[in-house]
Amino acid sequence: MTSLEANPSAAGVPPATFPLAPTRWTKWSDRLNPILVREVQQAVKGRVFTLTVWVALLITVVIAVATANSFDARGGAGRDAFNAGMATLMPLVLFVVPMQAYQSMRIELRGGIVEQLLLSRLLPMRILYGKLLAAMVQFTLYVSVLAPLLATSYLLRGVDLPTIVVSLVFALIGCITATAFAVSSAAQAVLPALQAIANLATAFGLGLASFLFVGAAVSGQYSAMVSYLVREPEFAMVMVAILLLAGTVVTLSLLVAQSFLLHAFENKSTGFRILLFTLPVLAFGWVLAFAGPSARDEFTAALTMVLLVTGIVFAVFMVTEQGELSPRMRAHVPTRAGLALLAAPFLPGRDRGLLCFLGYLVWLAGLAWFCWSGTTRRQWIAEMMGIAALTAVYAIGWLAFGRWLRGRLPAGLQGNHLGRFLLPMSFLLVLLLPVLVDLFLRGEVHNWHYGHVLNPFWTIEQVDRMNTWQEAWLPAAIVTGVLLLLHARVLVGAVREVVAAGAALAQRRRSAP
Amino acid sequence: MSGPLLEVRNLARSYPRVQAVRDLSFAMERGQITGFVGPNGAGKTTTMRIAATLDVPDSGDVFIEGQSVLVEPRACRNRIGYMSDQFHPYPNLDILEYLDFFARAHGLAGKRRLDTVRSVASFCGLLGFADRPATGLSKGMGQRLHLAKTLLHDPALLILDEPASGLDPRARIEFRALLKELAAAGKGILISSHILPELGEMCDSVVVIERGRRVVSGTIAEIQKSVQHEQAVAMRVLGDAAMAERFLLTWPGVGQLAVDGQRIRFPFAGDEPALGELLAQLVASGVRVVEFARTEANLEDIFLSTTKGNLQ
Known part of the structure; x- marks a missing residue:
């Protein structure tokens, strides 16, 4: 802006609060996320933050006085102080901090402020990280306010140090997860129709979570549970499971939020698809690390089913995307044929989405097989794996239909949203229609018949109940084979589009001066 | 960097039941102020948002110094300063804090950031009000702040959507002077406005569109000849x-x-x-x-x- 400095019309001098030369703070803050810096500046000047800090301080003093009055040497007062402290902390970190992040994101989206941010060098994910970091700063501050109380509860021998530390770790995990959920909900409310729902759902969800935790903390169940957990041998197993679960929720929330903030032609799909392929690795890795040989197959079977259903939910979004690569994606595909081939299932597009889901099934089956010890021969485990296999066949069929349906809808995001609404509705219709026909023609819905064959719940239950697994495999295999044959051209075409775009890009780069 | 500063090529964009922009093409050069004129609903904002990488067309493309906004939106964003017709500043920030935040967002650091914030605030006549809350400004001051924020990363192209709407005559005259200085500093400015006499005074060229189509474009003298x-x-x-x-x-x-x-x-x-x-x-x-x-x-x-x- 040197060309503008010598403006004669410029008037006034900067206030003393704005430094003329970089201070230690400005140099240090240059390394921080700009959103974090701004959020802290706003929070310090804002009324809500100041008010909640003062309220937390006041409650701390009240609890401290009450504890001093009811002191007993057996540690009851210390426990009460800890429970009261946690009951104060939980609504702050599970409701106030996430709702502030939610409100901050809403302000960002109001009147196109976020568009101005997106025109800067801040990428959507950096904006979202900034929100999480600001939440963590607030968490630290609230914990600092309550720290004397927690220390007193330890000194009064009400609770031990591991319980305090683990409780605070849980609170931090809860705070980050709830904030990520809140920020994601706010970002989704970019669509006006979703605003009221997002407001209500977020406030209700976070309010309910806070209420439950406050109840558990006040009654002493929370500290008792944590105290019990830290002494159990399964502590590491549970802790890692909680961390993995929270990490998944946070990542998913951020990816969802990011997809609403990215430019329409940017890649919104690969993050989700990589997350999907990562989940079985984390889940089965956890099983291998923590589950003993006797429990490993049980965990594997149960997790296979959970991961399959998760994959189907992801796949509904994948097969209802737009068909072709955007101009931007075409300009950023790998130029080497081998890499393009490998990257193809992870790149946007409904055909590649179907391919990705098929790849995911193979990946899931392979990891489940790798994790399988074969030492447990319980009937329910075999049944569970059978159910998972038949569910996969149904999923391929329904997702292929979803891909076909999306192809008949208008191009653009609205078509995507419509596809994501119509696919589950079609599924529901196919579940209900034969039931209604039975009801009107026969007067009752009693037995399964071939009219219900598209209903996976009833059909699989029927196969399991009649133990006709052997008879079911052949038609299932035929249906899968036919579906794959019918889609072979589409799937190959989806890969070829990526390879061709990569080759064209390489050609352009070679011919560029 | 090659080609004109801004080139809109065969742009088309439709919304449900409305064809907002149809086969629209025009170009503008550096140091030029181009007025973008048309009746309400003519497709001005849609075109500007596509050029600012905030919307995508059904077909056609926009090039900023030869780079497609569809293929390289991030690279194009560094060269664009987009001032939308709405301005909602953040609460609990004063003017300089607000500008400082956007300077950080544009990757400016250290002394350069402080100098840029100060010089932009000075250029837009904001230094005297620097510690005022960004939310309580008059319309004129708000537009100055909006423009200042748009200038922080020294963009080559300014896309200004109705920047003078709601300003009183004095604020309009001051704003016009700022834009003329920016154009003299080599920036290209694409500006839409309903205040046509004002556009006529400051623009080197105009693009008139109606129902998403270009009706006429060129320098005002050329158009005067062609329509008169x-x-x-x-x-x-x-x-x-x-x-x-x-x-x-x-x-x-x-x-x-x-x-x-x-x-x-x-x-x-x-x-x-x-x-x-x-x-x-x-x-x-x-x-x-x-x-x-x-x-x-x-x-x-x-x-x-x-x-x-x-x-x-």
Whole structure:
């Protein structure tokens, strides 16, 4: 802006609060996320933050006085102080901090402020990280306010140090997860129709979570549970499971939020698809690390089913995307044929989405097989794996239909949203229609018949109940084979589009001066 | 960097039941102020948002210094300063904190950031109000802050959507001076506005669109030549203008009359002797003419003569 400095019309001098030369703070803050810096500046000047800090301080003093009055040497007062402290902390970190992040994101989206941010060098994910970091700063501050109380509860021998530390770790995990959920909900409310729902759902969800935790903390169940957990041998197993679960929720929330903030032609799909392929690795890795040989197959079977259903939910979004690569994606595909081939299932597009889901099934089956010890021969485990296999066949069929349906809808995001609404509705219709026909023609819905064959719940239950697994495999295999044959051209075409775009890009780069 | 600063090529964008932009093409160069004019719903904002990488077209493309906004939106964003028609500053931040935040967001650090914030605030006349809350500003000050934020990363192209709407005359004049200085500093400015006389004063060229299509584009002089097949005449009479109006309606070569009190403006298809005859007959018929002169078509005339005012 040197060309503008010598403006004669410029008037006034900067206030003393704005430094003329970089201070230690400005140099240090240059390394921080700009959103974090701004959020802290706003929070310090804002009324809500100041008010909640003062309220937390006041409650701390009240609890401290009450504890001093009811002191007993057996540690009851210390426990009460800890429970009261946690009951104060939980609504702050599970409701106030996430709702502030939610409100901050809403302000960002109001009147196109976020568009101005997106025109800067801040990428959507950096904006979202900034929100999480600001939440963590607030968490630290609230914990600092309550720290004397927690220390007193330890000194009064009400609770031990591991319980305090683990409780605070849980609170931090809860705070980050709830904030990520809140920020994601706010970002989704970019669509006006979703605003009221997002407001209500977020406030209700976070309010309910806070209420439950406050109840558990006040009654002493929370500290008792944590105290019990830290002494159990399964502590590491549970802790890692909680961390993995929270990490998944946070990542998913951020990816969802990011997809609403990215430019329409940017890649919104690969993050989700990589997350999907990562989940079985984390889940089965956890099983291998923590589950003993006797429990490993049980965990594997149960997790296979959970991961399959998760994959189907992801796949509904994948097969209802737009068909072709955007101009931007075409300009950023790998130029080497081998890499393009490998990257193809992870790149946007409904055909590649179907391919990705098929790849995911193979990946899931392979990891489940790798994790399988074969030492447990319980009937329910075999049944569970059978159910998972038949569910996969149904999923391929329904997702292929979803891909076909999306192809008949208008191009653009609205078509995507419509596809994501119509696919589950079609599924529901196919579940209900034969039931209604039975009801009107026969007067009752009693037995399964071939009219219900598209209903996976009833059909699989029927196969399991009649133990006709052997008879079911052949038609299932035929249906899968036919579906794959019918889609072979589409799937190959989806890969070829990526390879061709990569080759064209390489050609352009070679011919560029 | 190659090609014009901004090139809109065969752009088309539709919304449900509305074709907002159809096959729109135009270009502009560095240091040029281009007015983007059209009736409400003509597709100006849609085009500007696509150029600012905030929307995507159904077909066509926009190039900023030769780079496609569809293929390289991030690279293009570094060269664009987009000022939307809405301005909602953050609460609990003063003016300099607000600018400082956006400077950080644009990757400026250390002394450079502080200097840039100060110089931009100074350029936009904000330094004297620097510690005021960004949320409580007047419309004029708000627009200055909005512009200052747009200038922080020193963009080559400014896309300004209705920047002068709601400003009082003094604020408009000051704002216009700022834009002229920016253009003199080599920035290209694409500006839409409904205040046509003002655009006419500051723009080097205009693009007039209607129903998403380009109606006419070029420098104002070029357009004046192309649209001014007829000369425009402005006159002022004393007393009842209705008498002059009745007379003019019967005279061959006189186009549609625009009557404003005692002032009458009309296009006239005829040479100078015919115009002289018209004046003589007007006076002879008893109309008390106190002003009578040929005028050049201004931006308003161009706008009115090239558009039909069709909304979509």
